[in-house]
Amino acid sequence: MDFNTITPQSTADLLNVIQANQENNFRFGAGYTDLIPELQIQNEKGLIVINLAQLKDHDFTEIKAEKSGIRIGALATMTDTLSEENLRKIPVMIEAIESLASVQIRSMATVGGNICTASPAGDVSCALVALNAECEILNVEHKTRTISIKDFFTGVKTTVLKKDEILRSVFIPNLECANRTLSGFIKIGNRNSMEIALASLAYHLMLDENGIVTNAGVAIGSVAKSIMFTETACEFIMGKNIGILSEADKERFADLVMEYASPISDIRASAWYRSQALWNMCKSIFLE
Numbered sequence: 568m569d570f571n572t573i574t575p576q577s578t579a580d581l582l583n584v585i586q587a588n589q590e591n592n593f594r595f596g597a598g599y600t601d602l603i604p605e606l607q608i609q610n611e612k613g614l615i616v617i618n619l620a621q622l623k624d625h626d627f628t629e630i631k632a633e634k635s636g637i638r639i640g641a642l643a644t645m646t647d648t649l650s651e652e653n654l655r656k657i658p659v660m661i662e663a664i665e666s667l668a669s670v671q672i673r674s675m676a677t678v679g680g681n682i683c684t685a686s687p688a689g690d691v692s693c694a695l696v697a698l699n700a701e702c703e704i705l706n707v708e709h710k711t712r713t714i715s716i717k718d719f720f721t722g723v724k725t726t727v728l729k730k731d732e733i734l735r736s737v738f739i740p741n742l743e744c745a746n747r748t749l750s751g752f753i754k755i756g757n758r759n760s761m762e763i764a765l766a767s768l769a770y771h772l773m774l775d776e777n778g779i780v781t782n783a784g785v786a787i788g789s790v791a792k793s794i795m796f797t798e799t800a801c802e803f804i805m806g807k808n809i810g811i812l813s814e815a816d817k818e819r820f821a822d823l824v825m826e827y828a829s830p831i832s833d834i835r836a837s838a839w840y841r842s843q844a845l846w847n848m849c850k851s852i853f854l855e
């Protein structure tokens with residue numbers, strides 16, 4: 568690996584560095600848990616790494632409760648996120664983080680890195696898609712734009728980010744209004760730990776006091792070119808009482824989720840296996 572590193576300390580410095588390198592080949596480095604393995608395989612000549620690890624800006628690093636939700640700075644690590652009281656109330660988020668790699672990796676890996684690496688297997692990204700999170704993007708002119716995370720990914724390892732932009736934070740809209748939730752993250756791999764998902768399902772259903780679904784977010788990972796929000800399955804489950812769902816309803820829900828999946832066969836699993844696993848995962852959430 569051969570690259571030069573620039574380490575901005577403030578956001579003003581960071582934006583100047585991004586501006587000055589518009590004609591160069593540069594990448595950001597946050598926790599480096601994706602970047603270093605990638606560069607080990609594919610050496611990029613003349614690469615500049617803009618190191619974000621020393622950036623002192625709360626907007627990038629902090630997790631804070633806002634009036635209408637929770638904002639997670641892109642540079643917050645998985646460990647930071649796990650210890651945040653408000654996030655501990657969101658099972659899909661906590662279960663996704665706990666399923667990511669190991670304690671050591673989680674102490675380095677950032678939430679922003681998981682999103683920006685844009686892997687279809689990104690566990691925390693999958694949870695954030697189910698939660699209808701919004702990405703806050705900053706550009707070199709200090710202007711911000713907000714985009715739903717559902718629209719952030721454009722394909723395998725590609726995003727809507729332009730060369731003069733950086734992800735600053737991700738916002739999870741208010742989830743506390745529900746009486747109770749059916750929320751979780753299921754990941755199938757070849758091993759129980761340190762495993763990239765073969766298929767994953769993130770779900771967050773908000774229920775009223777009678778068990779009727781008032782809001783639904785369901786996302787799938789590792790079974791398409793990017794993480795998919797399963798809109799029609801969410802619409803189908805809205806207004807239903809999950810306590811008395813019929814077998815036909817559960818199967819219809821699973822079928823609707825499957826419409827968003829286009830799994831491939833590779834060395835780790837066949838497309839058939841991925842499909843079967845996902846279908847079963849969909850039905851299993853109603854067993855809780």
Ligand SMILES: Cc1cc2nc3c(=O)[nH]c(=O)nc-3n(C[C@H](O)[C@H](O)[C@H](O)COP(=O)(O)OP(=O)(O)OC[C@H]3O[C@@H](n4cnc5c(N)ncnc54)[C@H](O)[C@@H]3O)c2cc1C
Nearest residue numbers: 595597598599600601602668676677680681683689690734
């Ligand atoms: C052994 C091992 C096991 C793993 N297991 C899992 C797993 O189970 N599940 C899973 O989802 N992931 C897993 N990963 C992948 C990785 O740990 C996560 O994706 C992690 O969240 C990446 O964060 P990072 O801070 O290390 O990103 P980096 O490696 O620093 O960056 C990743 C990419 O995002 C870009 N980037 C980073 N921050 C920003 C930003 N703010 N704005 C714009 N671009 C940015 C970088 O330029 C780079 O292209 C594993 C990695 C390893 C090494």
